[in-house]
Amino acid sequence: MLELDGLTVGYRTRDGVVPAVRGVDLTLARGEKLGVAGESGSGKSTLALALLRLLPPSATVTGRVLLDGEDVLEMGWGRLRAVRWAGASIIFQGAMHSLNPVQTIGDQITEPILRHQKVGRDAADARVRELLGQVGMLPDRARSYPHELSGGQRQRVMIAMALACEPDLVIADEPTTALDVMVQAQILTLIDDLVASRGISLLMISHDLSVLSDVCDRLAVMYAGRVVEVGPAGEVFRQARHPYGAALASAFPTVGDPASRMRPQGLPGDPPDPQALPTGCAFHPRCPVRLDHCDDVDPVLWPAGLDGAGHEAACVRVLPDDGRSLAATVAHAAPTSAVEATR
Numbered sequence: 001m002l003e004l005d006g007l008t009v010g011y012r013t014r015d016g017v018v019p020a021v022r023g024v025d026l027t028l029a030r031g032e033k034l035g036v037a038g039e040s041g042s043g044k045s046t047l048a049l050a051l052l053r054l055l056p057p058s059a060t061v062t063g064r065v066l067l068d069g070e071d072v073l074e075m076g077w078g079r080l081r082a083v084r085w086a087g088a089s090i091i092f093q094g095a096m097h098s099l100n101p102v103q104t105i106g107d108q109i110t111e112p113i114l115r116h117q118k119v120g121r122d123a124a125d126a127r128v129r130e131l132l133g134q135v136g137m138l139p140d141r142a143r144s145y146p147h148e149l150s151g152g153q154r155q156r157v158m159i160a161m162a163l164a165c166e167p168d169l170v171i172a173d174e175p176t177t178a179l180d181v182m183v184q185a186q187i188l189t190l191i192d193d194l195v196a197s198r199g200i201s202l203l204m205i206s207h208d209l210s211v212l213s214d215v216c217d218r219l220a221v222m223y224a225g226r227v228v229e230v231g232p233a234g235e236v237f238r239q240a241r242h243p244y245g246a247a248l249a250s251a252f253p254t255v256g257d258p259a260s261r262m263r264p265q266g267l268p269g270d271p272p273d274p275q276a277l278p279t280g281c282a283f284h285p286r287c288p289v290r291l292d293h294c295d296d297v298d299p300v301l302w303p304a305g306l307d308g309a310g311h312e313a314a315c316v317r318v319l320p321d322d323g324r325s326l327a328a329t330v331a332h333a334a335p336t337s338a339v340e341a342t343r
């Protein structure tokens, strides 16, 4: 139902263009849950905002964002307004900053309902009470202002708003950031249950690969504005093929897994400045297994799963046929079709 085709976003600044998202191709099937992971600055939020054209005017967007076959980037404003909320909606990070502090939450949830569903005020109010019940809140909370609610309750309100117009796609951008671990688990379970029971597609964004692997069917890992690994959630989390995916996964302990007794491993170094990206593979300066020519070639996504089931990684160490390391291949002349020289 969602297809990103070469999605590229740059922000114009006084110092030049910041390339925040660089040629992302992704698909999301109806009812599927896709997680997008990556460090701060990797372009996750920019990607999410681009899907509904919510980026600031300084952003330039190219590529295609096909929602049920229709390009969101080409839509007129009328059609775009109809698609927002009803076709796809976003649960933003940090509900306190996303809710209007001087409006009751009931009024805020009512607004998209009145705008998109041809119902009267009474029916909309009833729908708000029903939605609040579905996200585990007392219907009377409709009269509360955001500051009268806890962080977890405010995030529940955001979820109720996102579901208000029965969208086909929900985009959740760090929906549990700033919540304590217990509340985080409740909110994740709530989102998971609500999208599953309605057959809604979910695109969830987080820096936390372990959270995403719990909730999502597939995972995409972003680094410096690119997807560097994508595949079935369990496989990407436990058998990452890209060195960055592996580093991200090993930064989290897994409860119940004997391997979790190992201490989580940090990844030395910082993500690159998008305006001064390293040559070749953007990850090579931090890569623990880089090869001599990794500063020269910029790999594209390539089949990386041993059983070939939709697992791809953009690393010259991953080979199309059986995933042997490039070290072996260098001796046997690497197939140049597996890499893309971009310099």
Ligand SMILES: Nc1ncnc2c1ncn2[C@@H]1O[C@H](COP(=O)(O)OP(=O)(O)OP(=O)(O)O)[C@@H](O)[C@H]1O
Binding pocket: 011, 012, 013, 018, 019, 020, 038, 039, 040, 041, 042, 043, 044, 045, 046, 047, 056, 058, 207, 274
């Ligand atoms: N309005 C803007 N103007 C210029 N650069 C921006 C703007 N918004 C984001 N960026 C830059 O674009 C890049 C991607 O930012 P983005 O917020 O999408 O990353 P992220 O992975 O979502 O990070 P976080 O997890 O911290 O939200 C970063 O280098 C960021 O500094």
